Amino acid sequence: MQYNFDEIIDRRGTDALKIDAVPNIWGRDNLLPLWVADMDFATPPFIIDELRRRLDHEILGYTMRTPRWFSSIVAWQQSRYGWEIKPEWLNFVPGIVPGIAFVISCFTEPGDTILIQPPVYHPYIHVPQNLGRTLKENTLDLVDGQYHIDFERFERDVRGCKLFLLCHPHNPGGRVWTESELLRIAEICHRQGVIVVSDEIHADLTLPPYHHVPFAKVSAEAAECSITLMSPSKAFNMAGLTSSYSIISNEELRARFHRHLDNSELNLGHAFAFNSVAAAYSHGTEWLDQMLSYVQGNIDYIGQFLSEELPQVGMIRPQASYLVFLDFRKLGLTHDALNELIVDRAHLALNDGAMFGKEGDGFMRLNAASPRSIIAEAMRRLKEAIG
Numbered sequence: 012m013q014y015n016f017d018e019i020i021d022r023r024g025t026d027a028l029k030i031d032a033v034p035n036i037w038g039r040d041n042l043l044p045l046w047v048a049d050m051d052f053a054t055p056p057f058i059i060d061e062l063r064r065r066l067d068h069e070i071l072g073y074t075m076r077t078p079r080w081f082s083s084i085v086a087w088q089q090s091r092y093g094w095e096i097k098p099e100w101l102n103f104v105p106g107i108v109p110g111i112a113f114v115i116s117c118f119t120e121p122g123d124t125i126l127i128q129p130p131v132y133h134p135y136i137h138v139p140q141n142l143g144r145t146l147k148e149n150t151l152d153l154v155d156g157q158y159h160i161d162f163e164r165f166e167r168d169v170r171g172c173k174l175f176l177l178c179h180p181h182n183p184g185g186r187v188w189t190e191s192e193l194l195r196i197a198e199i200c201h202r203q204g205v206i207v208v209s210d211e212i213h214a215d216l217t218l219p220p221y222h223h224v225p226f227a228k229v230s231a232e233a234a235e236c237s238i239t240l241m242s243p244s245k246a247f248n249m250a251g252l253t254s255s256y257s258i259i260s261n262e263e264l265r266a267r268f269h270r271h272l273d274n275s276e277l278n279l280g281h282a283f284a285f286n287s288v289a290a291a292y293s294h295g296t297e298w299l300d301q302m303l304s305y306v307q308g309n310i311d312y313i314g315q316f317l318s319e320e321l322p323q324v325g326m327i328r329p330q331a332s333y334l335v336f337l338d339f340r341k342l343g344l345t346h347d348a349l350n351e352l353i354v355d356r357a358h359l360a361l362n363d364g365a366m367f368g369k370e371g372d373g374f375m376r377l378n379a380a381s382p383r384s385i386i387a388e389a390m391r392r393l394k395e396a397i398g
């Protein structure tokens with residue numbers, strides 16, 4: 012079956028954060044919204060059909076984790092990543108960010124130090140801070156258009172930390188960490204007794220020729236010191252269902268985390284939590300491959316447009332996902348002037364790079380998961396604004 016990603020779907024009035032929150036945040040409604048990380052493509056029909064079938068029954072009572080939920084996740088990890096996991100390693104979490112917060116609450120105390128790698132997905136900064144933890148920054152190096160880890164510095168920075176929040180693949184850089192990088196992280200963190208929280212929400216969006224390797228799969232050390240968080244929410248455009256899961260092979264870490272979830276029933280789920288995941292993973296391969304090839308086309312379009320029409324604007328080419336980190340530093344604008352250019356002159360709602368840490372200043376994150384005509388319009392607006 013051929014899916015149509017060119018279709019423009021009017022999301023206004025659906026309480027979509029990406030669209031309906033724009034007037035509140037930016038104080039105007041004439042902006043093209045290419046910010047929050049969900050997609051303007053239809054959620055796949057096999058997921059919608061599954062939800063519809065459920066709604067055909069008139070009672071929305073408590074819902075349990077079904078054998079199909081377990082088996083579809085196990086099969087997906089096996090077929091997509093060659094990762095053999097056991098059903099008992101899994102638990103439900105109502106979203107990855109809540110999952111990160113639960114891990115922090117479970118394994119650390121106020122005042123403990125947590126390592127992050129800015130520029131990075133902003134809740135990695137706010138959640139630990141909101142929970143009274145201390146942040147340590149292991150800044151990524153931007154070399155030849157991609158982010159890299161300076162391992163000497165990493166080894167120093169991770170010392171004394173309780174947790175390391177690994178964004179894998181990385182947002183906003185779109186970097187797919189290689190097996191050898193993951194092995195070094197595992198070796199260092201294991202030796203130093205640091206728990207690695209591997210947030211792999213963007214994994215299913217890895218763009219060929221890159222390959223995602225689950226962190227916990229790279230070595231026995233990685234498996235022993237890590238907690239993996241995953242979800243089909245990004246890849247299958249179902250973020251509003253807040254249906255994610257943890258994978259923990261280390262028995263001790265698992266028992267402690269599962270007890271933490273059980274104690275407050277944080278892992279209860281809801282009537283659409285388990286069937287949606289099972290539907291995505293049971294029927295999703297063909298749709299996902301087509302969608303990724305469309306997104307790759309959008310990224311290529313942006314790359315070509317910038318190099319031909321706006322060579323003063325750079326771009327970090329994502330190896331995974333649809334988020335494009337645009338580099339405006341050559342324009343030499345202040346933070347406010349860049350925002351004025353993007354909002355007041357280009358009429359675009361993008362994520363200000365500075366929200367991912369000071370290293371993101373001078374960048375803007377553009378969400379390329381929209382029909383090509385919208386992406387073309389965004390580029391046209393940018394060109395007109397910059398001149």
Ligand SMILES: Cc1ncc(COP(=O)(O)O)c(C=O)c1O
Nearest residue numbers: 048106107108109132182210212
């Ligand atoms: C790296 C990363 N982790 C987590 C999330 C959000 O996950 P959730 O909506 O399940 O909390 C995002 C969303 O953009 C993300 O980019």
